[in-house]
Amino acid sequence: AQSVTQLGSHVSVSEGALVLLRCNYSSSVPPYLFWYVQYPNQGLQLLLKYTSAATLVKGINGFEAEFKKSETSFHLTKPSAHMSDAAEYFCAVREGGNKLVFGAGTILRVKS
Amino acid sequence: NAGVTQTPKFQVLKTGQSMTLQCAQDMNHEYMSWYRQDPGMGLRLIHYSVGAGITDQGEVPNGYNVSRSTTEDFPLRLLSAAPSQTSVYFCASSLTGLGKLNTEAFFGQGTRLTVV
Numbered sequence: 001a002q003s004v005t006q007l008g009s010h011v012s013v014s015e016g017a018l019v020l021l022r023c024n025y026s027s028s029v030p031p032y033l034f035w036y037v038q039y040p041n042q043g044l045q046l047l048l049k050y051t052s053a054a055t056l057v058k059g060i061n062g063f064e065a066e067f068k069k070s071e072t073s074f075h076l077t078k079p080s081a082h083m084s085d086a087a088e089y090f091c092a093v094r095e096g097g098n099k100l101v102f103g104a105g106t107i108l109r110v111k112s
Numbered sequence: 113n114a115g116v117t118q119t120p121k122f123q124v125l126k127t128g129q130s131m132t133l134q135c136a137q138d139m140n141h142e143y144m145s146w147y148r149q150d151p152g153m154g155l156r157l158i159h160y161s162v163g164a165g166i167t168d169q170g171e172v173p174n175g176y177n178v179s180r181s182t183t184e185d186f187p188l189r190l191l192s193a194a195p196s197q198t199s200v201y202f203c204a205s206s207l208t209g210l211g212k213l214n215t216e217a218f219f220g221q222g223t224r225l226t227v228v
Contacts, residue, residue, distance in 0.1 A: 009152060032214045043116075043202060043219040044155075051214045090154060098143045098162065098208045099170070100217055102154040 002027050002093050006103035014111045019078040021106045023065075023091030026072065032094035033074045035065055038105075039087045047089070050074060061085070086110045114138050118203050118220035125193040125227045133188040133223050135203030141218075143208040144186040148172065148199040149222075155202060161186055162208055193227045200224050 007022040025031055033050040048059025055067045061084075065076045074091060091103040119134045137144065145160035157170030161180040175197060177189040186205075190197060206217040 004154075006154075034216065036219075041222075043221045044204075045219075046216045049214060049216060094213050098206065098213065099145075099157060099160065100155075100204075102147075102156075104152055104154040 002031070002095050002101050004091050004093050004101055004103035006089075006091050006106050008106055009104065010107045010109065012109040012111060013081045015083055016080050019063075019076070019081045019085065019108065021076040021089050021091075021108065023074045023076065023103060024072055025074060025091075025093045027093060033065075033067065034092045034094070034100070035059065035063070035074075035076050036090045036092060037087050038090065044090065047076070081108075081110045083110050083112060116203055116205055116218050116220040118201075118223050120223060121221065122224050123226070125190070125225065127193060127195060127227060129193050131190050131193065133190075133201055133203075133225075135186045135188065135220060136184050137186075137203075137205040137218070138184065139205060139218065140183060141205035141207055142183070143217075144180065144203065144205045145170070145217075146176070146178065146186070146188045147202045147204065148197075149202060150199050158188065158201075190225075195227045198225060198227045 003026045005024045035047040036044040048057045050067045058064045063078045088107045090105050092100045116137045142163045146158040147155040156172050159178040161167045201223045203220045204217040207215045
């Protein structure tokens with residue numbers, strides 16, 4: 001079974017600073033990878049997904065992620081954090097048969 | 113476009129009570145699933161369905177039942193609620209099949225369940 005590891009359950013950055021949220025996956029075949037965001041008391045919303053068309057994937061709200069096969073990583077970045085980015089972020093990998101396997105999540109705090 | 117609709121949004125149960133969490137989608141998605149979200153554990157798959165009449169167990173199925181009589185609806189039943197089932201429950205739907213694995217899953221707003 002595939003698995004996802006998100007390093008750091010909590011990340012704190014200052015407004016305007018770089019955001020880096022880490023995600024490593026285990027997969028013996030080309031993976032289908034996703035980043036979702038969850039704002040307080042809401043459901044999950046897709047930020048971006050890796051479709052194998054390009055290793056650098058751009059998503060909504062200025063986020064992007066780079067797929068690195070050699071490192072089995074799909075880290076999420078944003079050059080400049082905004083207060084509205086405060087949320088919980090989940091990395092997920094799709095297994096065969098359509099199942100999504102989620103990491104434990106990273107709570108992003110943005111300080112003014 | 114409603115997407116995935118879950119009801120109720122909040123529920124408090126006493127230990128031993130049963131209830132059904134409702135989930136409906138209007139996107140004609142074949143694949144539907146239920147997750148529970150607990151702090152520090154991400155989302156864990158309870159049950160899933162690849163189409164009407166077909167369901168299967170996920171990672172944490174004990175204490176839960178599902179059925180899929182229509183494409184649109186996928187209710188989750190708690191048979192005899194326990195405090196360990198206090199959690200936030202999410203229903204999700206997506207396309208399935210060859211060439212569809214890179215499509216996104218759509219999530220409902222969640223049901224916050226407390227068992228006392």
